[in-house]
Amino acid sequence: MQRTLIAAAAAVLVLGCDDHIETACAGLEFTALSTPDTATLRVGASLTAVAGAQYDTCVGEPSLAPPRQFVWRASDTTIVRVQPLDSTHAEITALRAGTATVTPSYRASGDAVPPVHITVIP
Amino acid sequence: MIPDEDLHRNAIENLEWADALLFGRVTYEMMEAGWRAPAPAGTRPEWMESFAHTMNAAKKYVVSSTLDRADWNSEIVRGDLGNAVRTLKEHPGRGLLTGGVTLPLALAELGLIDEYELVVHPRIAGHGPTLFQGLSKLVDLKVVSRVEFESGAVAMRYVPRR
Numbered sequence: 001m002q003r004t005l006i007a008a009a010a011a012v013l014v015l016g017c018d019d020h021i022e023t024a025c026a027g028l029e030f031t032a033l034s035t036p037d038t039a040t041l042r043v044g045a046s047l048t049a050v051a052g053a054q055y056d057t058c059v060g061e062p063s064l065a066p067p068r069q070f071v072w073r074a075s076d077t078t079i080v081r082v083q084p085l086d087s088t089h090a091e092i093t094a095l096r097a098g099t100a101t102v103t104p105s106y107r108a109s110g111d112a113v114p115p116v117h118i119t120v121i122p
Numbered sequence: 123m124i125p126d127e128d129l130h131r132n133a134i135e136n137l138e139w140a141d142a143l144l145f146g147r148v149t150y151e152m153m154e155a156g157w158r159a160p161a162p163a164g165t166r167p168e169w170m171e172s173f174a175h176t177m178n179a180a181k182k183y184v185v186s187s188t189l190d191r192a193d194w195n196s197e198i199v200r201g202d203l204g205n206a207v208r209t210l211k212e213h214p215g216r217g218l219l220t221g222g223v224t225l226p227l228a229l230a231e232l233g234l235i236d237e238y239e240l241v242v243h244p245r246i247a248g249h250g251p252t253l254f255q256g257l258s259k260l261v262d263l264k265v266v267s268r269v270e271f272e273s274g275a276v277a278m279r280y281v282p283r284r
Contacts, residue, residue, distance in 0.1 A: 004217035005144070005207070007226040008136055008239040032155055037162050114165065 034104060038117045041080075041094035051088045051104035054113040070104040070113070080118050094120040127169040128271035129241065136239070137176045141215035144199075144207070147186035149222035153177060154194050183210060183218075185225055204232045227254050230261060237281050238263060244274035 034052035041047060051070040069087040074080045079100040081093045092102055103115040137143070145153065157174045166174070182196035185203060192198050199206045207229065210218060220226055220235075229235050254261075263280035270276045 003141065003211045003213060003215050004236045005211055005229065005234055006136070006140070006217055006219050006237040006239060007229065007235045008133075008219060008221050008241075033159075033161070033165075037165070117162070 033114045034116050036116060037114060038119075039092075040119045040121060041092070042121055043094050043096060046091050046093040048085065049090050049092055049102065049104075049116045051090075052114045054111065066106045066111075067108055069107040071107050071110075073103050073105065075101040075103070079120055092116065092118060094118070096120060097122050126271075126273055127167070128273060129275060130169050130173045132241070132269070132271070132277055134173055134176045136219055137173075137180050140180070140217050140219035141213075142181040142183055142210070142218050144183045144185070144210070144218050144220040144225070146222050146225035147184060147189055148224065150182065150184045150186075150189075150192065150194075150196070158194055203228055204234065207232070207234050223253065227257060230254055230257055231259075233282075235282070237266075237279060239277060239279050241275055241277045 032053040035050045036047070037052075039047055051068065051072075053066075053068070055066055067087075070084075070090075072082040072084055072090045074082045074092075076098065079094070079096055079098040080102060081095055082102055083091045083093070085091055090102070090104070097120050100118050100120070101115045102118060103112050105112045157177045161171070161174070178195070180195065182192070182194060183199050184192045184196050185199045185206070186192075187200060189198055199210075207218075211234070217236075220229060226235065262283040264283050265278055265280050267279040268276060269278075
């Protein structure tokens with residue numbers, strides 16, 4: 001017996017307009033971790049982080065991915081300082097011992113991508 | 123789209139039902155980048171981990187004329203697409219599952235898709251690729267199942283009217 005071939009797609013909106021399907025997408029969420037995803041720093045040390053990616057595959061063809069321009073936010077600015085270097089990189093500097101999460105978000109949409117988890121040791 | 127637990131569970135059921143996945147290069151690389159590497163502990167919910175495990179374990183065929191190698195439990199499919207997919211379909215088993223944009227269009231054009239699943243989400247996007255854009259003919263469908271999720275998304279299965 002021949003195998004069945006199924007095409008699975010996730011459509012955000014399907015508009016029947018005469019015989020034309022307007023908008024649809026196929027697949028699931030695309031995720032790439034930020035680099036590094038976890039790090040341990042001594043107080044005063046710093047590292048350069050690269051924002052990852054996270055978007056649904058409705059815009060998931062790589063050529064249609066959101067612009068890689070990010071805003072960086074630290075969960076605790078007394079533990080780390082985040083200084084953007086360019087559209088995708090940021091310098092994270094350890095200020096005092098503790099843990100903090102640094103989250104890049106797309107500048108255009110505000111949607112967050114996978115964060116960088118920082119542990120600062122004395 | 124709303125990538126929640128229901129949607130991932132539905133996708134896992136589809137993946138587990140299939141004997142193999144059939145991807146174009148773009149979708150294959152996107153899935154590999156997203157799911158192959160383990161995520162740091164606690165960064166993904168359990169239901170997303172289940173999806174990653176299922177995706178990792180699945181046999182995959184990648185249609186590509188440019189990839190040199192594919193080692194994510196996968197084989198590269200080259201040559202005439204129609205002949206290659208007809209051969210895959212003749213292997214014993216339940217079925218193949220495909221997704222993406224370009225490859226499903228080519229397969230629909232060749233009349234090789236036996237079932238379509240469309241998940242309609244309660245969200246207006248206003249952008250993104252158009253599914254099956256450029257298909258040279260109408261494909262009339264008959265609905266065979268409909269499942270509504272908590273989010274309001276609805277998964278509908280169709281078979282072509284032959």
